[in-house]
Amino acid sequence: MTSYDYDLFVIGGGSGGVRSARVAASLGKKVAIAEEYRYGGTCVIRGCVPKKLFVYASQYHEHFEDAAGYGWTVGESSFDWKKLIAAKDAEITRLEGLYKKGLSGANAEILETRAELVDAHTVRLVNTGKTVTAKTIVIATGGRPNPHEALPGFELCISSNEAFHLEELPKSIVIVGGGYIAVEFANVFHGLGVETTLVYRGAEILSRFDHDMRRGLHEAMVAKGIRILCHEMLKKVSKDGDRLEVETLNNGSLTADVVLLAIGRIPNTQGLGLEAAGVATDPRGAIVVDDYSRTNVPNIYALGDVTDRVQLTPVAIHEAMCFIETEYKNNPTKPDHDTIATAVFSQPEIGTVGLTEEEAGRRYKDVEVYRAQFRPLKATLSGRSEKMIMKLLVDGTSRKVIGAHILGHDAGEMAQLLGITLKAGCTKDDFDRTMAVHPTAAEELVTMYAPSYCLRDGVRV
Numbered sequence: 105m106t107s108y109d110y111d112l113f114v115i116g117g118g119s120g121g122v123r124s125a126r127v128a129a130s131l132g133k134k135v136a137i138a139e140e141y142r143y144g145g146t147c148v149i150r151g152c153v154p155k156k157l158f159v160y161a162s163q164y165h166e167h168f169e170d171a172a173g174y175g176w177t178v179g180e181s182s183f184d185w186k187k188l189i190a191a192k193d194a195e196i197t198r199l200e201g202l203y204k205k206g207l208s209g210a211n212a213e214i215l216e217t218r219a220e221l222v223d224a225h226t227v228r229l230v231n232t233g234k235t236v237t238a239k240t241i242v243i244a245t246g247g248r249p250n251p252h253e254a255l256p257g258f259e260l261c262i263s264s265n266e267a268f269h270l271e272e273l274p275k276s277i278v279i280v281g282g283g284y285i286a287v288e289f290a291n292v293f294h295g296l297g298v299e300t301t302l303v304y305r306g307a308e309i310l311s312r313f314d315h316d317m318r319r320g321l322h323e324a325m326v327a328k329g330i331r332i333l334c335h336e337m338l339k340k341v342s343k344d345g346d347r348l349e350v351e352t353l354n355n356g357s358l359t360a361d362v363v364l365l366a367i368g369r370i371p372n373t374q375g376l377g378l379e380a381a382g383v384a385t386d387p388r389g390a391i392v393v394d395d396y397s398r399t400n401v402p403n404i405y406a407l408g409d410v411t412d413r414v415q416l417t418p419v420a421i422h423e424a425m426c427f428i429e430t431e432y433k434n435n436p437t438k439p440d441h442d443t444i445a446t447a448v449f450s451q452p453e454i455g456t457v458g459l460t461e462e463e464a465g466r467r468y469k470d471v472e473v474y475r476a477q478f479r480p481l482k483a484t485l486s487g488r489s490e491k492m493i494m495k496l497l498v499d500g501t502s503r504k505v506i507g508a509h510i511l512g513h514d515a516g517e518m519a520q521l522l523g524i525t526l527k528a529g530c531t532k533d534d535f536d537r538t539m540a541v542h543p544t545a546a547e548e549l550v551t552m553y554a555p556s557y558c559l560r561d562g563v564r565v
């Protein structure tokens with residue numbers, strides 16, 4: 105029988121990789137994990153966590169304004185970008201330490217190096233050039249921002265990675281993209297007082313979301329003062345002294361201190377030695393896996409963003425836990441990618457789970473749409489003109505709730521709980537017999553008694 109240096113070698117110390125390595129090691133397997141940058145990966149180091157801290161920072165401006173309606177006089181306020189960056193960096197370093205502690209506590213070997221495949225069982229540690237062997241390999245190398253190399257002047261632009269480390273807060277920013285990362289950063293920078301323009305080539309931001317959420321958020325962002333240019337693309341970026349000159353497709357011209365490209369992410373598979381190991385990728389470079397996250401090479405698994413299935417932290421972690429069940433617990437388990445609750449940490453937030461109205465109309469013959477739009481109680485005294493939108497989509501035949509969408513404060517928190525109800529297959533009748541929690545915004549979800557309108561064969565009737 106062949107003997108290997110390790111039972112498991114994990115490439116990539118992000119959400120999926122750390123979970124795979126830690127749990128396998130805690131089961132007594134001999135595990136090593138390699139990370140080329142910082143443990144914690146995208147989510148902890150330059151994704152979800154620092155992003156959410158920035159979101160909080162950017163909301164204080166509105167909190168101070170709102171306070172007046174409640175009788176408070178807030179003294180002169182000022183914002184210190186460098187202080188925020190330092191505090192954020194300290195918290196990220198703390199979290200990185202926790203990730204490493206979890207790994208070493210489980211007896212996984214932590215390697216601070218890039219790793220590349222040599223063959224199906226051999227990995228080269230780039231820092232030392234040493235090779236090691238493993239019975240099983242997990243590739244969890246995530247993704248990176250698409251640099252948009254076709255754009256003249258792309259090298260003058262930044263991605264979300266650099267946005268977390270800007271030396272100075274810019275006075276103005278152009279953000280390119282219509283996905284959640286672009287939208288979230290637009291709200292963050294605007295909230296911190298930066299003149300913000302969002303440029304998106306599509307007809308409406310957040311293409312995969314329900315149309316009411318997309319439109320509602322667009323209007324709310326514009327009302328706050330964010331400029332949104334849809335059906336628009338960048339033609340060229342050039343330097344003009346300290347500033348950047350941006351030419352757009354429709355012959356427009358913009359100037360800004362910073363241009364942030366957020367036009368999607370590409371899988372981290374370049375130079376990984378996949379060909380040498382015989383691992384297949386798709387045309388975008390994502391690793392092709394079966395329902396169990398196994399590649400075409402039986403002892404090599406791939407999970408998380410590098411497989412380009414659903415690019416979210418909890419999904420990468422779930423895929424890692426399914427890998428553990430399949431490989432080490434004799435319990436083959438397929439990751440469940442159905443009905444994933446998620447949030448956009450825009451301002452206002454979007455929380456969503458299940459089908460959009462458009463998808464529901466395509467998949468179900470009869471759909472009941474329950475929709476409420478209202479001013480939240482908190483906005484009455486603050487005088488803020490924002491609206492909340494809540495929407496439930498119900499299959500008219502089975503009465504199952506098949507989609508739930510919220511635009512407004514704490515929508516992400518609500519989506520997490522709604523996710524349980526949709527996963528459990530709750531019907532509209534279950535919602536109706538649930539007592540409201542009063543006074544909350546969420547009570548609207550259980551008090552929308554009559555449909556606002558219905559769809560038959562996808563057409564509003």
Ligand SMILES: Cc1cc2nc3c(=O)[nH]c(=O)nc-3n(C[C@H](O)[C@H](O)[C@H](O)COP(=O)(O)OP(=O)(O)OC[C@H]3O[C@@H](n4cnc5c(N)ncnc54)[C@H](O)[C@@H]3O)c2cc1C
Binds near residue numbers: 120121148152153285
């Ligand atoms: C700005 C931003 C905001 C986000 N916000 C959210 C959010 O709010 N909620 C959410 O659920 N998701 C969010 N995400 C997505 C989330 O971060 C990813 O889905 C998640 O991190 C994927 O985990 P992963 O393990 O697949 O990869 P990653 O976390 O990206 O980890 C991969 C790791 O592998 C390392 N690596 C790559 N190649 C090698 C190599 N050859 N050798 C050694 N190491 C290597 C990388 O340095 C990286 O640390 C956000 C992402 C971004 C960019």
